[in-house]
């Protein structure tokens with residue numbers, strides 16, 4: 454997306470947040486690009502029955518919505534509320550048959566780009582977009598000219614991704630930027646995450662929306678070590694990504710030009726990373742290494758020029774694009790109920806309020822009424838956009854933008870979950886979880902004050918009860934009611950949300966046991982800016 458459009462979009466988002474939408478702390482997430490609807494979505498065929506949504510009440514959900522007070526609210530006079538094109542069963546048939554055809558051609562997946570600050574993540578993505586024909590010569594020249602004028606010419610490729618004035622001035626990524634490109638067999642959505650420690654919540658939000666990851670490491674002397682030592686972001690991002698369910702990873706060893714394309718340095722870095730990757734839960738068969746030079750575009754799509762020649766003296770393996778093209782596509786959980794955690798909210802140019810996020814499970818279609826949890830509000834999907842295109846429906850695993858009408862925007866928050874009114878996500882202020890404690894220095898005791906991360910949401914919480922320590926591989930109980938949890942322990946605990954600063958009552962969040970919906974049941978726990986544990990939700994207490 455052109456920078457001007459990105460700036461405009463950010464301004465619109467800020468305006469929307471200031472004027473209408475109450476977003477919680479951490480609500481600075483960037484909008485996904487190009488949100489302007491281009492065409493009106495398909496209207497339903499005449500005579501297509503519109504299924505009535507039976508008022509099935511989930512007893513776990515004992516708030517006002519169970520009374521169905523609002524689901525049949527009339528639309529505002531000037532709003533056109535579309536109708537659903539397909540009855541649910543027909544939609545599932547249509548989705549399955551269309552995906553079967555599409556996936557024969559190109560399988561879709563999304564990737565998050567992670568790594569220590571300044572490793573070259575945005576440069577790598579900017580250059581890759583250019584190599585794959587997704588950045589035109591005009592944009593490239595404009596970025597070169599403008600970054601040079603600003604005295605930041607080394608960031609010219611990164612400007613393809615880092616679109617806001619502040620990001621360009623500071624030379625760092627602050628929020629997730631989303632782009633799309635294709636390799637011969639894969640249609641890839643790429644999320645460029647910030648490396649700076651300060652923006653870890655945004656990195657978590659990005660990684661929670663991805664199937665796979667590219668870890669970019671800086672091969673320059675001492676730079677790899679800085680990112681990999683205790684407190685370095687290469688280390689933390691790897692653990693976070695795995696804890697959020699990412700199992701496939703490509704390690705791009707970047708800036709090898711800085712060490713004269715030294716094979717020994719490349720091997721040294723791979724050798725240091727391999728045991729750590731295994732220890733963090735990445736299977737060696739799902740872990741690939743590739744030497745690259747992001748700035749000169751070496752070994753991204755090809756090995757050309759002087760630098761390419763130097764690399765070719767010792768490397769004849771796949772390029773980054775070859776590795777991307779061979780990634781396993783995720784299995785799409787289409788049959789489970791729709792779950793869309795909102796990662797961003799903004800005002801678009803069309804009517805309605807725009808929200809973006811990842812469809813974790815199920816399907817969604819234009820005209821569908823969705824429930825917003827927490828709260829008792831519903832809205833109707835007017836437009837679905839996937840990579841700049843309006844589409845009539847989307848299936849699990851898609852990163853999308855929805856325009857919602859017939860909705861009060863004040864009820865939409867980053868972290869809220871969109872779901873069917875007939876199958877509502879349960880709310881919790883207290884639940885049990887199985888967690889793995891990371892390499893912490895201060896052990897966890899009962900009542901430990903923490904921040905709980907669930908998709909794009911972070912809320913105050915406490916470890917209210919230490920239930921048991923568990924054997925890491927078998928999950929068997931080792932000790933009940935332990936007094937403390939030390940580093941590297943696996944444990945079952947009770948987590949209870951704490952009231953936010955301005956309140957005396959804890960606000961519930963929407964989550965599900967891991968056994969019910971894997972993607973909805975993963976949590977991360979941080980304390981004083983450090984990630985201390987990751988885990989899965991077992992039982993919702995209330």
Ligand SMILES: Nc1nc2c(ncn2[C@@H]2O[C@H](COP(=O)(O)OP(=O)(O)OP(=O)(O)O)[C@@H](O)[C@H]2O)c(=O)[nH]1
Nearest residue numbers: 570571572573574575576607625626648746747748
């Ligand atoms: N010599 C050399 N420099 C590079 C290469 N790739 C990136 N850089 C430089 O590294 C610096 C940081 O690049 P970015 O792409 O902004 O790094 P980043 O990882 O996206 O940074 P954050 O998102 O802020 O963490 C810039 O000055 C780039 O020009 C490379 O292959 N060789």
